[in-house]
Amino acid sequence: MSQGKPSTVLLVEADSSLRRLVAxxxxxxxxxVIEASSPAHVLSFDARQVDLLVLDLDGNAGRDRTFLASxxxxxxxxxxxxxxxxxxxxxxxxxxTQNIAVATKLKYLTKPFDARILHETIDxxxxxxxxxxxxxxxxxxxxxxxxxxxQTAPSLWPxxxxxxxxxxxxxxxxxxxxxxxxxxxxxxxxxxxTLGSRPPAxxxxxx
Numbered sequence: 651m652s653q654g655k656p657s658t659v660l661l662v663e664a665d666s667s668l669r670r671l672v673a674x675x676x677x678x679x680x681x682x683v684i685e686a687s688s689p690a691h692v693l694s695f696d697a698r699q700v701d702l703l704v705l706d707l708d709g710n711a712g713r714d715r716t717f718l719a720s721x722x723x724x725x726x727x728x729x730x731x732x733x734x735x736x737x738x739x740x741x742x743x744x745x746x747t748q749n750i751a752v753a754t755k756l757k758y759l760t761k762p763f764d765a766r767i768l769h770e771t772i773d774x775x776x777x778x779x780x781x782x783x784x785x786x787x788x789x790x791x792x793x794x795x796x797x798x799x800x801q802t803a804p805s806l807w808p809x810x811x812x813x814x815x816x817x818x819x820x821x822x823x824x825x826x827x828x829x830x831x832x833x834x835x836x837x838x839x840x841x842x843x844t845l846g847s848r849p850p851a852x853x854x855x856x857x
Contacts, residue, residue, distance in 0.1 A: 657701040657776050658682045660733075662689055662724075664706065672704070675765055676772070689721045692730070702775055703730060704768075706738040706761075734775035738763060755779075 659681050663669035666687065673683040686692050689705065705721060724730050734755045741760075755778060757771050 656680050656682045658684060658699050659772065660684045660686065660692065660700045660703045662686045662692055662703070662705045662721075664688065668706070672765075672768070675769065679769060681772075689724050692724050700730065700733050701779060702772060703733050703735040704738070704772075705735060707740075734779055736768070736771055736775070 659676055661669060661673055661676070661683055663672065663685070664687055669685055669687070673685055676683050684700070703724070705724065707721065725735070734757075736757045736759060738759050738761055755775055757775065759768060759771065
């Protein structure tokens with residue numbers, strides 16, 4: 651699981667006691683839990699914030715037409731249908747999913763279920779979701795770079811610019827060297843000129 655932003659789990663459970671128990675277990679594992687007592691309340695949430703859906707098809711509620719219609723709407727929702735989903739039900743597979751082309755990764759857990767199995771299944775689905783997202787981003791970046799390389803033709807101007815800077819630097823260094831040599835010639839000439847213009851006696855005394 652990601653060490654950054656906590657994963658958001660949408661928990662749909664009609665039994666308030668069981669819903670609270672499952673929510674506390676997930677929160678203890680560092681997840682953000684959105685609780686709903688009925689599938690009818692789910693569509694009011696922002697589906698883009700949901701990383702995983704846990705839907706309990708309770709025995710009595712699972713036979714209610716309104717409940718089944720709401721659950722069907724969740725599983726076929728344009729955004730929620732792409733979210734990994736865990737269905738909790740007494741029978742396997744639930745009749746609800748027999749005629750639904752679900753685009754998401756769908757897991758079934760028969761009731762009564764072990765909380766450890768639920769947590770392991772949630773971790774597996776979230777890890778798979780993160781891996782898919784990372785692969786999608788890498789592929790998108792690869793396509794973007796490929797498009798950029800095709801649109802951007804190689805240019806000689808950077809090389810020409812670098813060559814111009816190099817020539818300018820060499821010219822400055824040559825100018826400095828020539829200036830220093832000229833100053834040395836002037837200094838030596840003045841010294842020799844001064845010594846050569848003195849009388850012989852002064853030169854002997856200096857010797």
